[in-house]
Amino acid sequence: MDGIADYEFERPLGESNYGTNYLARTPARLGIDADHVVVKVIAGPTSDDAFRRATRELKHFSVADSDRLVEVYDAGRHGGAFYYAMEFLPMGSLESPASPLDSGRAVAAVRDAALAAHALHERGIAHRDIKPANILIADDGGRLADLGLSQLLAPGMVMTGLGRIGLEYTDPAIMTGAQASRASDIWSLGACLHFALTRRGVYGDSLPAEPLLLVRAILATKPMIADDLPGPARDLISDCLDPDVTRRPRTADEVAERATAIASTMST
Template sequence: MQGIADYEFVRPLGESNYGTNYLSKAPSRLGVPAAEVVVKVIAGPTSDDAFRRATRELKHFSVADSDRLVAVYDAGRHGGAFYYAMEFLPLGSLEKPNVEIDTSARVAAVRDAALAAHALHERGIAHRDIKPANILLAEDGGRLADLGLSQLLSPGMVTTGLGQIGLEFTDPAIMLGAQASRASDIWSLGASLHFAISGKGVYGELRGTEPLLLVRSILGSQPTLADDLPPAARELIEACLSTDVGARPRTAAEVAERASALGI
């Protein structure tokens, strides 16, 4: 199978957020104990400025004060394509687990993603792409992966690319042109928590794949929560999804604390 730079791909792991993830053999130069890593290859050419912005954020990601973030090992360009390498977690994601997990473990994974998001926010970084596919499962909870770099690498493509980055987990304000922020990530955590508990998105079953049509559909509707949510979970999710940013939890750490207290 093909590779990039000195990474030898083993198999593709799926597409997400302007790129494709590959399971790859870990080059010895990385000095990591794992034999395999995940390499994300971003589609399309990357300018020098975009490359510098993306690598700067990845450096902040890699040194943020949280063990709930997936480890990032390397980043570079090869043949004009931007790529980065990160930790491989074989248990899968909240969206597609490779093991049986109960609701308690799902909520714990979102809790840990919230702790990871808080660490990024404290360094001035919005994740931009929090969703169940980017909340990876670990033996002791969850890890937040795949920093959403699309807005840095492809400025102006926020709306047209949304079909690839999980519309139902994106704050509608982003679709209207707002900048990603702590508050927008908290919206995404609320939608992800709803999925963790109910197995459903907050907009029901979305049909079709054409991004602009999906955006119009979502902007023309309101989130609808599952009827059987526990009261405390409903209260937390509703707060995260509030159109009044001031009514949302002030920090992702608060989301994590309240998720821990749900007792699910």
């Protein structure tokens, strides 16, 4: 695909939930001080379900009203596809940074993801897919991206499909039918903090790639926290991953506060 509407694509950036991301030149009509934007395209036979998911994602971006979420500039339909444009962060993600991150910057990115998650939670929305690939690096910390799997925190709503969700960073209770909640996103933030400090997941490096086998392996394995982490970081990760949701931090804002204290002790 060379472009959509008045967006000229330069290169694909990979797939995300329910769409493909492209790096595009910024049309002058947007009036923003940026040479490039990211355009997410939901194409193929554009179904009502795909359109519903995309509009839900945009609605959740807007109602959360957080500067720690990726900024959305524009949206529309063109030639049977739905698209929206958002800010481009050239420093990459926590999973694949454009250049090596020191521990302080990595923790700051998770802190900001927690702030964004808290803003969503306060509007009754669970992200459901907080993972290193969805925590983007910014000059002042990080941004939380990709709300394609977000859903309202309503009684009885459970995950009906795993899709492209980052299973290593998902509360295991979700895989057995639990409702997405503040607590499940907090579990994900703890797993992301562990990755930020160790570059390793909490289940080790030998997990199977096939989704069903991966789920089985995760459900049969207790998360492992690295022994060499600083005490406050280890304590926060342990609290976030506690199987008893009542013992986890009550809010993602609390996670952010504790992460701020951890980042302040590290070089930046």
